[in-house]
Amino acid sequence: MVDSPLTLQPIARTAESLTEKVITGVLDAVRSGQMVPGILYSVYQVADEFGVSRSPVREGLLRLADSGLVRFERNRGFRIILPQPHEIAEIFAVRLALELPAVRRVARESSPALNEQLQRQLDDMERSAAAGNDALFSKQDERLHDLILAAAGNSRSRSIISNLRETTRLLGASTADRSRTLEDINAEHRPVVEAILEADSSAAESALRRHILHTGTLLVEQAAADQGAGQDCNEIWVSVID
Known part of the structure; x- marks a missing residue:
């Protein structure tokens, strides 16, 4: 060869x-x-x-x-092998199925100690975003989601989500500096944490759903554009979520 x-x-x-x-x-x-x-x-x-x-x-x-x-x-x-848009959509469909019940439960049962951890993590993300530290921000982002999953008490869901996020990272799929800034991404996490601090499970679920859907939609669109396949991203999402 x-x-x-x-x-x-x-x-x-x-x-x-x-x-x-x-x-x-x-x-x-x-x-x-x-x-x-x-x-x-x-x-x-x-x-x-x-x-x-x-x-x-x-x-x-x-x-x-x-x-x-x-x-x-x-x-x-x-x-x-470039990741197919449909594969990325499937990852985020699984995340929705596992993370939304988790955040609902955490908002209902949150403790002062957890609230302090979440607020501190959000503050760290804000500093990293302001500094433009993409690598550190990504780790802190993952840590924030993991704190919520750990507090929900389902270790299997936590492990699955960790593996899915690792897969997304290894695929090189990121929206930072392509379709939104680190500050934009951080702003999507803020209402999730605020709803948990206020013990508002419905608001926490809605905020996390918006964040995950927005991230997944952008990544599916990026993958479709990179491959120039002219795929209908809405159809892709309907096929894995609806």
């Missing part, structure tokens, strides 16, 4: 694991056009370009394969 042309920046040695650095490097290469969906690449080639051993490259690619972004071909290499 002749490797497809590829020029990637060597990976810097930092405290972050090499596997995570490989994942980030591949996602960045896909976004920049250095790695093209459908083209066959080899693990050896990527390892050489990044200047690392093949082991973290394989581990990183396996995680991306689990998320549907990479497809391995036996004894040949791998190809980048």
Whole structure:
């Protein structure tokens, strides 16, 4: 097999694991056009370009394969596979099914300790948004949702949502700086937390529904636009939600 042309920046040695650095490097290469969906690449080639051993490259690619972004071909290499809009819509349909009952319960049964945690997390997100720290904001965003799920007491739902959010992250799906700012995203979380603090379960559910639906809609539209398939995003949503 002749490797497809590829020029990637060597990976810097930092405290972050090499596997995570490989994942980030591949996602960045896909976004920049250095790695093209459908083209066959080899693990050896990527390892050489990044200047690392093949082991973290394989581990990183396996995680991306689990998320549907990479497809391995036996004894040949791998190809980048763009996420289909329908797949992204399915992720958010599951999130709606699991997170809305959770936030209703938390709003009914919230404690002063939880309220303090949620408010502090929201404040941290606001500071990260103002600083333009996308990576930190994303982690804090995930932490806020996880606090709600943990307080609801359903560990299985919490695990499922964590895996789905990881899949979304590995797919490189983000609305930040494409269709809304970090401040916009943070503003969507504020009414969710405020409703929990006021023990208003209906308002909490409505606010979280708006946030999840808005995020999912934007990501489905972005995926459809990136692939130029001319798909009807409304039909996609109807097929997975209604």
